[in-house]
Amino acid sequence: MSTYSVTTYSELKNAVASAGSGDTISIGASISCSARIKISTSGITMKAKSGVTPVLDFSAISSTTGDSGIGIYVTGSNNAFSGFIVQYAGDNGMKIEGANNTVTNCIFRYNGDTGLQISKSTAKSNTIKYCDSYRNCDTATEGENADGFACKLSAGAGNQFIGCRSFQNSDDGWDSYNMNNDVTYTDCITWHNGDASITKYAGNGNGFKLGSSGSTGARTMTRCIAWDTQYSGKKGFDQNNGVGAVTLVNCLSFDNVIGYQLDEASSLTMTNCREFNCDSDELPSGVSVTKITDTSKQASIRNAVKTACNKILSNCENDIITGAITLDIWG
Template identity: 45%
Template sequence: MKKKLLIYTVLLKCIFSYSQTTVNSPQELTSALSTITAGGTIYISDATSSTYTFTTRISITKNGTSGNIISLLPHPNNTSRILLNFSSMAENSTNRAITLSGSYWHIKGIDIFGAGDNGMFISGSNNLIEFCTFSECKDSGLQIGSGASNNTILNCDSYNNADSLVENADGFACKLDAGTGNKFIGCRAWQNLDDGWDGYLRPANNITTTYENCWAFRNGYLKNGTIGGGDGNGFKTGGSDDKLLKHNAIYKNCIAAGNVFDGFDHNSNRGDVTLYNCSAYSNGRNINFSSTNIANSLTIKNTISISGVSGGDSYSATTTNITNNSWQNGLVANASDFVSLDITLLSAPRKADGSLPDIDFMKLVPGSDLIDKGVDVGLAFNGTAPDLGYLETGTLGLKNFNIVENFYNYPNPFSEKTTLVFQTNQVSKLHLSLYNIMGVKIIDIAEKTYPVGKNTITINRNNLASGNYLLVIKGSDNQKSSKIITVK
């Protein structure tokens, strides 16, 4: 008994040894950011007000570690989202709302509004920005640069960003002097004056950026709906002043719709670009890779392109691998293949956990000849082969996925092992994975079929470092996730 008490005492010390600070004002927030240490958490409270007004930028310079990240989160008792309002800032390149030069941060659930330049500029590495919004800033809502690498932007929205000259401001930008290994997952960019995503380089070269389940729509339009003077691309894959630099880009399950110019844009990018299971609809040109300043390689598979406004698509590169798409193998994609082509559905509210909404936009109708016409590219699918487009049809066992007693796993935090408990209402083929906070897969449990009812799986800690991890349970058209914590 004494031994058990000693273990529990040590465990509690490990759990509560990190600082936790609750702030109630802009002044308290800036003070906490200057004193927080690795492993600490700052909670922003809405007890006094959910709007925090700033006249100068917030600089985040402290560093966490891979095992002890620093968290900036809304307080668990909040009843409204936290808004950081920078609208009193003058429009100026020095007036970014938040500059994040620190590394190993997790920033979640904050709305950033009205900055005089970027809403957030990231120059640090190994950060996770989750479920945040960036709107009405005078330059890109969120920009990654200055060598920043291995950052993950998860379930964030960026919209209505525009400068007074009506020619600049993207939704998201990983560009100019950015580092490699940055990821955008489950993000949306719409009605930004310039591009949804901008990958233009100066002077960085041969970097790789990944985009998964990202939606870019109606970029190139102003908030009032008129066309501005920006480029108006959904995803600008790259480009550079000398037209020689390589920005390698990987797009999986992404949507480009209703953008003024290109959906997926070459812009003289000399790198390697891959599109898997993407959907492009009603852009100026849906996919535009020209034969001028040609890309090194272009791979497009399982992708839909329909109703380009300004002309046909182009797929030029030194090396191409373009198969099993909606314009090949005798297929003809048209409006009858889809439940809806209403672009306004793309801006529907997110789910409570920040994940993308379930919508009917470009969802294939039963009987569409685009179903099961893809080729296996390593993404989960239902049926004999993948469907074309960003959304796989069919029920794959997670739509009726329930959590027993509101827990994914117990104990949590854990020091040796934890038990995952879940319940299915039908026989379900599931794949379980554990990721570190930067999105790197640490543990992979082979896909298997689970019976109806309660299921349990034990996960041993083995050599996992102390820290936060994301447990993901995935089928082919849905997934569940939960943060788990390990301690020594």
């Protein structure tokens, strides 16, 4: 097993071409990348050097769309990525089409399409942990496609997001358009998407978009929060005409126009899900959420969530990886 220490684009490109299963690429400095980085090898680790938070800047391809405009394009499997920032790619910041990849403690920002996207049938059982994705915007289609995170377009089964945050993107926080396989979300937060005053253009701007017309994939969500969805979008949790089974446990929606729009689910299980300061819900007959009416309780929850999210934004803008957070609001 070899370790490749890199500080320049040329070194990074050569390391990616040379590394094999079991090898590590250690990024020791911020790098201006003149073209995309394609990871077709399997079993490598690409991570920040200890004590460094490198920024991989793809401004050189910021006007390039399609696959050539992707920052990091992963077609290999069983790879691990951690500790760096991806910005200004013309298309996705990172796109994953392989299986069993893990992305941990990364930031995706200012890209020309979704910050991190999982798609294609070969993209199975990938895990995204403690990552932040924000202020991504697709100018070519006036903000309609750039989500924070997406697992869509016929991605395979078993993909999951754990402890990730998505905010201030031109389109949705999360999108699973045309997705008939399962997706799991745990401890994820989304807020304030679809605000054209931030991203210049705005698409739908909903929180968690869980499907599209006729899509059948199951969605499982635990301790997820959608708040401040009042801009181009209106919905915190949006099934978007999907008809798959949906399970929500300990989820929270507040300061949204529509808290939960899940009325077309083939089956819907909601356990200890709550909301406040939402105008309405669209749920099947017999399904309801707990309304928090105590204004002091509302203020306590809102303050805890906003404080955490403001800290996340501040960290991101100062090139600091936030990592896992704990919100004690589920009692």
